[in-house]
Structure formats: structure tokens, C-alpha cells
Amino acid sequence: MSKTVNIRDIENAGLMQEIFRQSQNEYPSECCGLILRDEQHQLTLLPCVNLQDEWHARDPVSFPRTSATAYSIDPRVIMDNESRMVCIYHSHPDHGAYFSDEDQLVAAPFGEPSFPNVSYLVVSVMQKEVAARKMYVWSDSAGRFVDDDQS
Numbered sequence: 001m002s003k004t005v006n007i008r009d010i011e012n013a014g015l016m017q018e019i020f021r022q023s024q025n026e027y028p029s030e031c032c033g034l035i036l037r038d039e040q041h042q043l044t045l046l047p048c049v050n051l052q053d054e055w056h057a058r059d060p061v062s063f064p065r066t067s068a069t070a071y072s073i074d075p076r077v078i079m080d081n082e083s084r085m086v087c088i089y090h091s092h093p094d095h096g097a098y099f100s101d102e103d104q105l106v107a108a109p110f111g112e113p114s115f116p117n118v119s120y121l122v123v124s125v126m127q128k129e130v131a132a133r134k135m136y137v138w139s140d141s142a143g144r145f146v147d148d149d150q151s
């Protein structure tokens with residue numbers, strides 16, 4: 001039994017609709033955010049600013065992608081919330097809800113997951129409509145993030 005948060009947990013907490021709304025509101029940019037779990041095991045949403053355009057403008061060589069195809073969350077926000085963070089979500093404007101090579105790289109930069117117990121939710125937004133959502137969890141045997149069966 002996986003202890004990572006799954007699609008059902010997020011739906012039951014009433015957060016999925018909020019994530020869908022944010023995904024649509026920020027279209028055609030990728031949106032991003034965190035799901036936190038407090039001491040009472042309540043899940044709450046922490047929508048984050050996608051800093052990708054800012055980083056791209058400042059350093060296009062290191063950050064060749066814009067917010068159309070990438071997301072960046074302020075590392076300080078991650079650090080401040082790391083102990084309560086159970087999920088990192090982002091959207092894919094006009095792309096499927098797959099976990100891209102770039103997503104793998106961000107989540108496991110040296111082939112090891114930065115946060116092995118954090119699951120990753122990807123929302124596909126086609127023409128500003130939510131088309132799909134999928135959850136990805138770390139697999140020790142696969143050595144990468146894989147589609148969570150429960151989703």
C-alpha cells in the first residue's frame with residue numbers, strides 16, 4: 001500500500017476542481033502548485049507562481065523554455081513547505097497528461113527522486129478545457145516516476 005497521496009485523496013478533499021480551474025485560468029501557460037498535508041491529515045492547496053518566464057527572460061541559455069512548456073516553483077516555497085508537501089502539480093497546455101522527460105529530470109535530477117514520497121499530478125488542458133489528469137509516483141524498480149495505477 002502506497003503512502004503517497006493519490007487522485008482519489010485529492011478529489012475527496014475537494015481540491016481537484018480548484019486545480020482544474022487554475023489550469024484553465026493560467027492557460028496557455030503551465031500552472032503549478034503544491035498540495036500540503038497538515039497534522040490533522042487535511043490536504044490543502046498552495047497554488048504557486050510559475051517563475052519560468054521570469055527565469056527565461058533573465059537567463060535564456062540556462063532556461064530555454066517558457067511557461068508554455070515548463071514550470072518553475074520558487075525553491076524557497078518548496079523548502080518552506082517540504083515537510084508537509086505530498087504532491088506537486090502542474091498543467092500541460094495543449095499536451096497530454098504524460099510525465100515528460102523534462103518532468104522526470106526536474107523530479108529526479110540525478111536519477112534519484114528529490115522527494116520520493118511526493119506524487120506528481122499532471123493536468124492536460126486542451127483548448128482551455130481539462131482533458132485528462134494523471135498521477136505519477138516514484139518506482140524503485142523502474143528507477144523513474146511511473147503512472148500511479150490508482151489514478
Ligand SMILES: [Zn+2]
Pocket residue numbers: 090091092099100103122
Ligand atoms: Zn510537465
